[in-house]
Amino acid sequence: MMRSCTAALRTLRVLRCRLEGAFPAARHPVLARRWFSTEKVIPKDQALPNPSWSKDLRLLFDQFMKxxxxxxxxxxxSYKNSKLVKxxxxxxxxxxxxxxxxxGFEYxxxxxxxxxxxxxxxxxxxxxxGVPGFLHGGAIATMIDATVGVCAAIPGGIVMxxxxxxxxKRPIPLCSVVVINSQLDKIEGRKLFLSCDVRSGVDEKILYSEATSLFIKLDPEKSLT
Ligand SMILES: CCCCCCCCCCCC(=O)SCCNC(=O)CCNC(=O)[C@H](O)C(C)(C)COP(=O)(O)OP(=O)(O)OC[C@H]1O[C@@H](n2cnc3c(N)ncnc32)[C@H](O)[C@@H]1OP(=O)(O)O
Structure with a gap:
């Protein structure tokens, strides 16, 4: 028993050295813990307040929870890792x-x-x-895509x-809170049409961005690649 444990540990060490050679990122302590730990990981729901949330974000969160x-x-x-991938x-x-x-993204x-x-x-x-003091447009686009994506995926299933x-329309100050409001406008076959706006948090007075999007429900007969 003792010998097989030692052999298993040695094999793990050899594999780890090879992996670190091939992927230097494997030396990163967080990745290393994730890849090599045998502890059962309990996923943390990230869509809950943490100490970095501002007073405005907490206030809006409490209003919506009501x-x-x-x-x-x-x-x-919301979780870091997809349940679809082991x-x-x-x-x-x-x-x-x-x-x-x-x-980064607190939402x-x-x-x-x-x-x-x-x-x-x-x-x-x-x-x-992006521009000093303001959010990068790609980060705004990401959150718009994620929000309309969820709005499409709940009724539509697997969509892209x-x-x-x-x-x-206006730059968004870094670390400020915004409200992204999206809605499903129309479904035509596999096509889902959505619209969305981004406004300042709490007072919603400033209209920062507006967007429209088309999501397609994936056809199970077609390959994605
Ligand atoms: C709670 C869970 C949370 C989970 C939710 C998580 C949310 C995260 C959100 C992130 C979402 C992403 O970033 S997704 C990543 C970015 N997107 C992608 O990489 C997609 C790349 N594109 C593709 O793979 C493909 O083009 C598809 C899958 C979108 C569509 O391909 P397809 O299935 O073959 O469909 P296809 O026959 O071409 O088109 C179907 C119909 O749509 C029309 N159509 C297709 N593309 C377009 C287009 N760009 N503009 C106009 N119309 C279009 C066609 O004319 C056709 O109309 P008609 O002839 O029928 O009238």
Missing amino acids: KCEDGSWERLP EQLSQAQLFTRGYEDGL VMFYNDDEKRTVCLFQGGPYLQ TANLNINF
């Missing part, structure tokens, strides 16, 4: 959840099934800077963005 009480809205949980086999992570708390989404609407409360952190059209 709206959930009668069942008209529901908070959507964690031990992949280091894949949801793009928007790859940063430490407060540095929570709420869904209203009767109205086919998704609202995302979003605070873009300092690593998402075919078209995303954004008008950036």
Whole structure:
């Protein structure tokens, strides 16, 4: 027993050295823990307040949680790793959840099934800077895509963005809170048409961006590649 354990550990060490040679990133302590730990990982719901959330984000979160009480809205949980990919086999992570708390995308989404609407409360952190002091347009586009994507995926199933059209009207200050409000406008066969706007959090007075998008429900008969 003792000998087989020692042999297994040696094999693990050899594999680890080879892996570190091939992928220097494997030396990174967080990745190393994720790849080599045998502990069962309990996924953390990232769409809940953490200490990096500003007063405004907390306030809006509390307001929407109140709206959930009668069942008209529901908070959507969100995880770093897809349940579709076995964690031990992949280091894949949801793009928007790859940063430490407060540095990148802090957000929570709420869904209203009767109205086919998704609202995302979003605070873009300092690593998402574009023009100094403001959010990068790609980060805004990412959150718009994610919000309309969820709005399309809940009724539509497995969908992908075919078209995303954004008008950036005002720059969004870094670390401020915005509300991304999206709705499903129309379904035609496999095509889902959505629209969305991005406004300043709490007062919603400033219209930062507007977008329309087309999502396509994947055809199970067609290969993606
Ligand atoms: C809760 C869970 C959370 C989970 C939700 C997580 C949310 C995350 C959101 C992120 C989403 C992404 O970033 S997705 C990643 C970015 N997107 C992609 O990589 C997609 C790349 N494109 C493709 O793979 C493909 O083009 C597809 C799958 C979109 C469509 O291909 P297809 O299935 O073969 O469909 P196809 O026959 O070409 O088109 C079907 C119909 O749509 C029309 N159509 C197709 N593309 C377009 C287009 N760009 N503009 C106009 N119309 C178009 C066609 O004319 C046709 O109309 P008609 O003749 O029928 O009238």
